[in-house]
Amino acid sequence: MNLLEENKKAILLGNEAIARGAIEAGLDFATTYPGTPASEIADTLSIIAREMKRAGKEPPFYFEYSVNEKVALEMAAAAAISGLRALTSMKHVGMNVASDALMTYAYVGCKGGHVIVTGDDPSCHSSQNEQDNRQYAKFASLPMLEPSSPAEAKEMIMEAFELSEKLSLPVILRETTRVAHTRGVVELGKIDWSHRKGNFERGDYVTVPDVARKLHPILLEKMERAKEMAEKSRFNFIEGEGSAGIITSGVAYNYVKEAIDDLNGKAKILKLGFTNPLPEKMIADFLKKVEKVLIVEELEPYLEEQIKKIAYENNIDVKIYGKGYGKFSRIYEYTPAIVYPTIAEFLGIEYEIEEAKIKVTPRPPILCPGCPHRATYYAVKQVAPPDTIYPTDIGCYTLGLLPPYKTADFLLCMGSSVGSGGGFAMATKKKVISFIGDSTFFHAGLPALINALHHNHNFTIAILDNSTTAMTGHQPHPGNNIDGMGNEATPIDIASLVKGMGVKHVEVVNPYNLKATKEAFKRALEYDGLSVVVAKAPCILLDLKRRKKRITFEVVQEKCTGCNECINNFACPAFYREGDKIKINDALCTGCGFCVQVCPEGAIRRRMEVGK
Amino acid sequence: MKASILFAGVGGQGVITAASIMASAALKDGYNVVMSELHGMAQRGGDVKCAVRIGDVLSPIIPPGTAKAIVALEPLEALRNIEAVSKNGLVITDINPIYPPLTSIGIGRYPSLDEIFGEIEKHCKLVKIDANEIARKAGSILTKNVVMLGALHSLKVLPIKRGSIIEAIKELLHKHAEINIKAFELGEKAIP
Numbered sequence: 194m195n196l197l198e199e200n201k202k203a204i205l206l207g208n209e210a211i212a213r214g215a216i217e218a219g220l221d222f223a224t225t226y227p228g229t230p231a232s233e234i235a236d237t238l239s240i241i242a243r244e245m246k247r248a249g250k251e252p253p254f255y256f257e258y259s260v261n262e263k264v265a266l267e268m269a270a271a272a273a274i275s276g277l278r279a280l281t282s283m284k285h286v287g288m289n290v291a292s293d294a295l296m297t298y299a300y301v302g303c304k305g306g307h308v309i310v311t312g313d314d315p316s317c318h319s320s321q322n323e324q325d326n327r328q329y330a331k332f333a334s335l336p337m338l339e340p341s342s343p344a345e346a347k348e349m350i351m352e353a354f355e356l357s358e359k360l361s362l363p364v365i366l367r368e369t370t371r372v373a374h375t376r377g378v379v380e381l382g383k384i385d386w387s388h389r390k391g392n393f394e395r396g397d398y399v400t401v402p403d404v405a406r407k408l409h410p411i412l413l414e415k416m417e418r419a420k421e422m423a424e425k426s427r428f429n430f431i432e433g434e435g436s437a438g439i440i441t442s443g444v445a446y447n448y449v450k451e452a453i454d455d456l457n458g459k460a461k462i463l464k465l466g467f468t469n470p471l472p473e474k475m476i477a478d479f480l481k482k483v484e485k486v487l488i489v490e491e492l493e494p495y496l497e498e499q500i501k502k503i504a505y506e507n508n509i510d511v512k513i514y515g516k517g518y519g520k521f522s523r524i525y526e527y528t529p530a531i532v533y534p535t536i537a538e539f540l541g542i543e544y545e546i547e548e549a550k551i552k553v554t555p556r557p558p559i560l561c562p563g564c565p566h567r568a569t570y571y572a573v574k575q576v577a578p579p580d581t582i583y584p585t586d587i588g589c590y591t592l593g594l595l596p597p598y599k600t601a602d603f604l605l606c607m608g609s610s611v612g613s614g615g616g617f618a619m620a621t622k623k624k625v626i627s628f629i630g631d632s633t634f635f636h637a638g639l640p641a642l643i644n645a646l647h648h649n650h651n652f653t654i655a656i657l658d659n660s661t662t663a664m665t666g667h668q669p670h671p672g673n674n675i676d677g678m679g680n681e682a683t684p685i686d687i688a689s690l691v692k693g694m695g696v697k698h699v700e701v702v703n704p705y706n707l708k709a710t711k712e713a714f715k716r717a718l719e720y721d722g723l724s725v726v727v728a729k730a731p732c733i734l735l736d737l738k739r740r741k742k743r744i745t746f747e748v749v750q751e752k753c754t755g756c757n758e759c760i761n762n763f764a765c766p767a768f769y770r771e772g773d774k775i776k777i778n779d780a781l782c783t784g785c786g787f788c789v790q791v792c793p794e795g796a797i798r799r800r801m802e803v804g805k
Numbered sequence: 806m807k808a809s810i811l812f813a814g815v816g817g818q819g820v821i822t823a824a825s826i827m828a829s830a831a832l833k834d835g836y837n838v839v840m841s842e843l844h845g846m847a848q849r850g851g852d853v854k855c856a857v858r859i860g861d862v863l864s865p866i867i868p869p870g871t872a873k874a875i876v877a878l879e880p881l882e883a884l885r886n887i888e889a890v891s892k893n894g895l896v897i898t899d900i901n902p903i904y905p906p907l908t909s910i911g912i913g914r915y916p917s918l919d920e921i922f923g924e925i926e927k928h929c930k931l932v933k934i935d936a937n938e939i940a941r942k943a944g945s946i947l948t949k950n951v952v953m954l955g956a957l958h959s960l961k962v963l964p965i966k967r968g969s970i971i972e973a974i975k976e977l978l979h980k981h982a983e984i985n986i987k988a989f990e991l992g993e994k995a996i997p
Contacts, residue, residue, distance in 0.1 A: 202832065203832075204825075204828055204829060204832055204838055204840070206842075318843055319843075341863075342839075342863070370843070371841065371865050371866070374841065374842050374843055375839060375840065375841050375842075375865040376825070376828060376838070376839070376840040376841075376842070377838065377839050377840070378832060378837055378838055444865070446863075447863035447864040447865070448864050448866075450863050451862065451863055451864050451868065452868075454861075455868065528866050529864055529866055529867070529868035529869065530868075530869045533868060533869075546869045546870060547869070547870065547888065551884060551885075551887060551888075551924060553881060553884055553885040554881070554905055554907075554908060554913035554914055554915060554916075555852075555905070555907075555913065556815065556850075556851055556852040556881070556882075556885075556905040557851055557905075557907070558816065558850055558851035559850045559851070559906055561850065595907070596907070596910060596912065597910060760909050760910065761910055764906060764909075764910065766850055766906040768909070769904055769909060770909055780946055
């Protein structure tokens with residue numbers, strides 16, 4: 194397995210580099226809830242654990258896909274307070290879920306090193322917002338490192354364990370999509386294969402008010418020590434010469450360096466990698482040595498505001514430019530197209546780029562051909578009244594937003610379909626169908642369902658159970674019988690769980706059976722009270738892997754009347770028009786066969802000869 | 806030295822695999838490599854692009870107008886990314902459209918191939934191949950991405966050794982290596 198090779202160079206994804214750094218640093222305990230762009234950190238550990246087990250070896254760490262980020266953090270906090278080295282990874286919005294534990298965990302601290310990775314997503318490549326989680330480091334008072342590349346990410350996570358142990362504080366490693374999903378050359382060192390067991394000794398860990406009041410000043414003292422460490426950290430450094438200064442962090446550093454190189458410019462660069470607490474003395478010295486400063490950071494003016502404060506407190510009269518200068522703003526990720534012209538303006542260099550003129554038809558992501566969610570949506574649209582409100586949730590099925598389905602009306606966060614479903618039902622008295630996936634249901638749907646049941650909210654929850662966490666790359670969840678380490682796990686049956694809670698109207702249906710699905714939703718809509726329909730069929734991508742033989746379908750042209758039901762209302766992407774004919778793209782068809790039930794003319798049949 | 810190639814296509818076509826093969830081959834030849842990719846929602850039939858940059862590079866995103874080539878597995882995706890390529894660079898594209906599904910219900914329009922190719926030629930040199938047909942000849946439509954690599958190699962855009970690419974194909978595609986090496990060879994021959 195090349196993930197476990199030693200003493201050589203390899204091309205690793207930023208996330209793989211983080212996982213690799215962790216096992217070189219003697220990782221004992223890792224937890225996560227999957228989320229783009231952070232998923233592959235945990236996925237890499239899962240692959241390593243499962244492959245080692247298959248080879249009859251015991252992995253040197255415990256790993257789990259926890260039910261949500263809060264539980265993941267709590268699990269790992271217990272390991273770290275017991276002296277083990279722990280890693281918890283999550284996407285930026287996962288930190289919101291974990292934040293209740295995080296804020297007080299900072300008071301309590303840890304013994305073994307604990308690194309919390311947040312994967313931020315400037316530009317919302319695959320997220321519902323682009324919040325800047327550097328604010329969490331300040332908010333919770335925790336040290337933070339920010340890598341610019343996969344190689345640096347690996348060095349930083351190794352150092353983060355050391356820092357965490359020196360300070361008895363969890364350390365935040367904040368990456369962004371362009372670091373997480375960049376591949377770069379990384380040196381593979383030696384893996385620490387040793388197995389350790391945690392040892393818990395009682396201490397001031399029960400945060401009743403008296404204890405909390407005692408712990409808060411201790412936390413602030415620890416952060417003063419962290420500031421001294423930031424002043425000396427190798428991740429904060431100055432390079433280049435010039436009277437103009439640039440302060441930058443994260444992936445933006447790469448754009449700055451290449452821009453100065455390509456523009457033949459001159460500037461003194463302060464690169465910050467240890468970004469909470471900031472090295473105030475180092476920054477003040479830097480500000481004194483330059484005539485003006487440009488701050489190049491994505492999203493919020495996190496560095497800018499603190500640097501302006503440092504300049505003010507040290508009476509340094511230097512012009513500081515940041516958000517609002519050139520093409521710099523608080524929205525979306527920075528790119529060379531933003532950084533190059535802005536640096537050129539700052540350094541007084543001519544630079545022109547052609548603005549993008551061509552507008553090409555967008556190609557948004559869509560539900561896969563054969564996706565069971567499409568089948569569910571098709572059935573629901575036929576039986577639900579037109580003014581039905583569809584709260585939706587986080588997963589592939591959010592793509593129900595697109596026409597022709599438009600079965601997504603409201604979305605905030607994981608689990609919000611159920612909470613808001615009750616709200617819409619009470620506020621509008623209209624029919625409401627909340628769509629939520631299986632993994633999301635376990636993650637944050639359960640408390641909301643209890644709330645709806647207890648208060649007799651009158652609406653329908655459709656649990657789209659495809660037996661995996663599909664969108665983030667098919668990670669297991671509590672409904673599965675194998676966990677992330679390849680161990681046998683106790684599967685939790687959603688229908689039994691919901692019935693056990695006391696929901697009276699619960700039906701399980703196979704969404705590929707159109708008639709049965711329509712009838713199930715009709716009954717659920719008619720039911721006065723909380724109803725649950727579990728639409729249960731595996732993700733088509735998993736199903737395809739299990740199949741031995743390829744099956745596809747075709748349109749019988751003699752029978753097709755061109756009514757367009759398959760294209761206009763079913764909208765499976767395998768269907769296309771060629772002239773006045775409707776055809777099925779053999780390469781895209783996954784053989785689910787649902788379209789046979791959609792076609793009113795019976796013009797779709799199984800193809801006898803399947804293409805290569 | 807800096808050299809950048811942008812690979813573009815539709816989710817599921819093997820864009821990232823093609824880029825990974827080139828990146829791995831470049832490392833074998835001793836170059837520094839940076840490669841960017843996007844995961845998550847981009848897998849679900851959406852547009853995918855992936856940059857491979859070698860030499861004195863840091864940025865995972867290609868500075869505008871500096872790519873030596875765009876390798877497109879779908880013609881519209883070549884046009885979508887045309888701003889990345891240098892005026893002295895070139896576009897190598899497959900000629901088989903994949904229509905964005907929304908165009909079939911009247912949302913957006915897929916331009917004619919003549920329009921697409923015309924726009925590209927206004928910008929830089931264009932090389933077209935029917936990679937679907939070549940991939941089928943090699944034994945599977947799934948080798949289309951490697952057919953494009955063969956074409957890229959014979960156009961001598963990057964200073965990467967043929968042997969390193971073949972080795973990378975073997976390492977990354979394991980049991981599918983044989984059929985993909987055939988696809989690579991047929992891709993090379995597609996360029997006169």
